[in-house]
Amino acid sequence: MISDTLQISSHECDSCPIRHRAVCARCEADELEVLEQIKYYRSYEAGQTIVWSGDRMDFVASVVSGIATLSQAMEDGRTQMVGLLLPSDFVGRPGRDQAAYDVVATTDLVMCCFRRKPFEEMMSKTPHIAERLLEMTLDELDAAREWMLVLGRKTAREKIASLLAIIARRDATLRQNKLNGPLVFDLPLTREAMADYLGLTLETVSRQISALKRDGVIVLEGKRHVTVPDLGRLLEEAGDDADGGMLV
Template identity: 80%
Template sequence: MLKEISLPSPHDCSDCPIRHRAVCARCDADELEHLDKIKYYRSFEAGQTVVWSGDPMDFVGSVVSGIATLTQTMEDGRTQMVGLLLPSDFVGRPGRDGSAYDVVATTDLVMCCFRKKPFEKMMLETPHIAQRLLEMTLDELDAAREWMLVLGRKTAREKIASLLSIIARRDATLHLRPAQGKVVFDLPLTREAMADYLGLTLETVSRQISALKRDGVIQLEGKRHVTVPDLDRLMDEAGDDSDGGVFA
């Protein structure tokens, strides 16, 4: 198994890239100082498991950079990804000891962790944190429900288009580019991970990506670098009428 990387230099909340979106978004200077005392950074290599389902977790935290996945596995090995954790997303559940899912780093990953007990205590005393966490949890619930429609009712082609448009829009907002017209990005997931997210096999994922390429909906350079000439076209293929905004 891979070794955990130690972070070269711990940094300060004031220049934290996720300062304004994470669970600490609403905190004032005093509260940040308090958080600072219970926080620490951890880094993981791509492919490393952050927590195993069922294992005790003595921390909660935020993704600072990189991407992690939340997956559930059945005894016979069938797996379903139930969440994609992007920078600023929260990991762990206050008031619960074990993790309900496997959390795996898909890319190199940096997390800002809080020791669980002190964090829980602080949540009770600091409405700003509890409020922000509620808001984030409600957003995740909406995203999960949006995904239930994808899993339950969409065709393979629509599923792929849905995933690509989510990534494309997320990337556009992250880089403050307009979320329409031409979008270019790198796929952060392998075909297998995409299959696990979409409830498909990796062969079907591959075939449908080839089909979308053949039909000019996307262009591919290598296996991962994607160009979407017309985001509206892609979103049409996804079957949702413009709305969307799952991981907004």
């Protein structure tokens, strides 16, 4: 199976699908021109490891399309996913030359890469990039902390419901759908990846999904295609306040 994700319709930033959300979101036309000089695209097939933790990494990048995961491994093989990278998310850390995590393409993936050194130089010159990167990093920190509550205090059923809610909402906002009707989406993760995300085993994930299905919280067609008839109900199952937060 050969991926054909290399076919980007255009290599110009103007028509880039993540133009308004990525690290370059705030750049002016002249700044984009400089970025276009140093950027290059790379694509990966589903399942490919992009970098191994500890490897030298001399680029940073934005996810253009597809999904990747960040995970950490213990010596005995236990692993925990610590980041889920969706289109527009940023990979790599300016100022660091060793990867801190394993980065794996979950689906076919296209990234917009910059060699690290030129990017760092550019960052120090154009505050728009550093500004946007700070904002994105703060958002990621919030997401990581939300996730810590899930990992530390939620039951298996609540964990699954939380993950489904996150995916359902991200998918809806990506397509700019509204959140009050039924939500329909495809799971981008295998049961194993979900287990890795939630600190569970894949058997427990499978059981809890079956239970949520049995209880009518979700409807499944096949293994991956999910319908959420009532997001409020799902949020209740996740242990979240269904009325507060994001919905209002």
